[in-house]
Amino acid sequence: MMSNFPVSDIRNDFPILERKVNNNDLVYFDNAATTQKPNTVIDALSDYYKNINSNIHRGVHHLAEKATEEFEETREIARNFINANSTSEIVFTRGATEGINLVASSYCKHFLKKGDEIIISEMEHHSNIVPWQMIAKEKELKIRTVKVSGNGELDINQFKNLINNKTKFVSIVYISNTLGTINPVKEITKISKDAGAVVMIDGAQATSHKNVDVKDINCDFFVFSAHKMYGPTGVGILYGKEEILDKMPPYMGGGEMIKDVSFDSTTYNELPYKFEAGTPNIGDVVGFKKAIEYIKKIGRNKIYEYENSIRDYAHEKLVKIDRVNLVGTSKKKIGIFSFHVDGFHYYDLGLFLDAKGIAIRTGHHCTQPLMEKMKLDGTARVSLAMYNTYEEIDYFIEELKRIINK
Amino acid sequence: MITDKIQREIIENFDILDDDIEMTLNYLMELGEGLKPLDDKYRVEENIIKGCQSKVWLKHFYDNEKLTFFGDSNTAITKGLLSLLIHIFNNRTPKEILESKLFFINDTGLCRFIGTQRSNGLEAMENKFKLIALNSIENG
Numbered sequence: 001m002m003s004n005f006p007v008s009d010i011r012n013d014f015p016i017l018e019r020k021v022n023n024n025d026l027v028y029f030d031n032a033a034t035t036q037k038p039n040t041v042i043d044a045l046s047d048y049y050k051n052i053n054s055n056i057h058r059g060v061h062h063l064a065e066k067a068t069e070e071f072e073e074t075r076e077i078a079r080n081f082i083n084a085n086s087t088s089e090i091v092f093t094r095g096a097t098e099g100i101n102l103v104a105s106s107y108c109k110h111f112l113k114k115g116d117e118i119i120i121s122e123m124e125h126h127s128n129i130v131p132w133q134m135i136a137k138e139k140e141l142k143i144r145t146v147k148v149s150g151n152g153e154l155d156i157n158q159f160k161n162l163i164n165n166k167t168k169f170v171s172i173v174y175i176s177n178t179l180g181t182i183n184p185v186k187e188i189t190k191i192s193k194d195a196g197a198v199v200m201i202d203g204a205q206a207t208s209h210k211n212v213d214v215k216d217i218n219c220d221f222f223v224f225s226a227h228k229m230y231g232p233t234g235v236g237i238l239y240g241k242e243e244i245l246d247k248m249p250p251y252m253g254g255g256e257m258i259k260d261v262s263f264d265s266t267t268y269n270e271l272p273y274k275f276e277a278g279t280p281n282i283g284d285v286v287g288f289k290k291a292i293e294y295i296k297k298i299g300r301n302k303i304y305e306y307e308n309s310i311r312d313y314a315h316e317k318l319v320k321i322d323r324v325n326l327v328g329t330s331k332k333k334i335g336i337f338s339f340h341v342d343g344f345h346y347y348d349l350g351l352f353l354d355a356k357g358i359a360i361r362t363g364h365h366c367t368q369p370l371m372e373k374m375k376l377d378g379t380a381r382v383s384l385a386m387y388n389t390y391e392e393i394d395y396f397i398e399e400l401k402r403i404i405n406k
Numbered sequence: 407m408i409t410d411k412i413q414r415e416i417i418e419n420f421d422i423l424d425d426d427i428e429m430t431l432n433y434l435m436e437l438g439e440g441l442k443p444l445d446d447k448y449r450v451e452e453n454i455i456k457g458c459q460s461k462v463w464l465k466h467f468y469d470n471e472k473l474t475f476f477g478d479s480n481t482a483i484t485k486g487l488l489s490l491l492i493h494i495f496n497n498r499t500p501k502e503i504l505e506s507k508l509f510f511i512n513d514t515g516l517c518r519f520i521g522t523q524r525s526n527g528l529e530a531m532e533n534k535f536k537l538i539a540l541n542s543i544e545n546g
Contacts, residue, residue, distance in 0.1 A: 022427050345460070345480060345481040345482060346459070347459040347460050347481045347483065347484065348431075348435075348481050348482045348483050351431055351483055351519070351520065352428065352431055354427075355427035355428045355431060355519070356428075362459060363458065363459050377461075378459060406432075
């Protein structure tokens with residue numbers, strides 16, 4: 001057990017963790033779906049609308065300048081957070097899903113041709129499957145999938161065999177939202193790029209749990225969402241290497257993304273504004289800055305170490321329970337536990353745990369192809385975050401045992 | 407209306423549980439366990455009602471202008487909900503089923519305990535009962 005991590009102080013910063021659910025203390029184990037928000041984020045949202053609210057860029061008055069400054073500060077701190085070269089490479093989106101759609105619609109639509117191949121994996125979230133299916137249908141591209149082994153890891157040898165001279169794009173999840181597996185994205189990127197493919201990493205589950213360095217990974221695109229890392233919903237970031245973003249056509253037209261507009265011709269704005277048509281989600285972007293600052297203040301290495309410690313603690317207890325079957329047992333994983341219980345449906349389990357204030361997720365977790373592969377129609381999923389405690393795990397384990405042995 | 411009367415009885419039975427969620431869930435499970443078994447030959451695609459997280463089979467017979475139902479579910483709680491719907495709609499005419507309004511879910515407070523309608527498939531189940539009633543009128 002790790003005892004020097006300031007989990008009590010952290011919990012005090014998250015007001016929702018103090019509330020009761022169904023007359024019990026809330027135990028929030030649904031962090032892969034969305035994380036809770038610290039006071040600094042909540043206060044920043046309120047402060048923005050009380051004191052700063054104005055439309056950004058192109059304004060000459062005080063509030064417009066202040067709002068622009070705050071908005072652009074988030075871009076800089078996000079750049080620094082993932083170690084991108086320049087803020088030109090940081091595009092604000094509504095979330096990871098929009099980032100993937102943007103790249104599919106802009107890059108793949110314009111630079112891939114009939115017969116080209118896109119590689120994804122069997123463990124992708126629907127967000128990293130459906131956009132590729134849509135563009136593949138339109139452009140007559142082929143989608144190929146990397147297999148997942150029994151313990152929930154990608155089969156890298158099979159991946160190497162999939163790669164050929166038609167492989168033009170590879171899009172792989174960093175950390176599986178269903179299995180918790182941390183994929184070797186640096187290795188995957190190298191193999192792909194050596195073959196001349198462009199690489200996107202879906203980092204939605206990664207950024208709150210571990211250090212992310214896009215230069216080290218060397219991927220061309222990286223997407224993530226603010227709400228999965230203690231920030232507001234409705235904001236995400238698409239990182240793209242400048243030379244690639246630069247040659248990509250805009251995804252949407254409108255205000256902000258233009259330089260000059262006439263009825264004869266329109267010239268587009270420079271990066272990253274070329275991809276930010278319309279008034280963005282300014283308030284939530286401003287709040288997002290506080291979420292990144294919060295993670296940096298606690299320290300990603302410390303968070304990683306603590307979360308590994310509660311992961312091991314939960315794992316040890318879960319494997320000892322009769323009839324509980326874990327799905328995804330890679331050694332390289334974060335604190336996500338998908339499981340099914342012999343003779344007890346996951347939906348029933350979710351309801352009985354909720355009666356005790358324990359929030360888990362049940363179902364296919366937007367990874368239906370993975371469920372099909374595992375011959376399951378769904379699982380119960382516990383996903384941990386830095387504010388979860390050993391005591392909460394004890395309480396969950398006791399309730400789980402009691403419920404399934406009714 | 408008879409379906410209203412049955413629903414009022416259901417509400418009274420749930421009142422005894424005093425809004426205790428776990429007792430309510432246990433009671434639903436017990437109700438489900440009491441459902442008459444569904445013959446395996448009826449567990450076919452055309453009898454399936456697919457919810458987001460649960461699967462339900464519903465088989466009906468139309469005789470003497472009345473509908474009777476048999477069903478099952480892969481989840482215990484949904485099976486309990488199904489047993490309540492069968493209790494309300496069994497031995498009713500298609501017209502009675504079509505004219506009935508389900509208010510017991512709200513009035514028992516069950517809606518607070520059983521997740522969203524999408525996840526438990528309740529709305530899909532109610533629609534299926536009504537569709538069966540409608541088809542029975544049209545096809546005789």
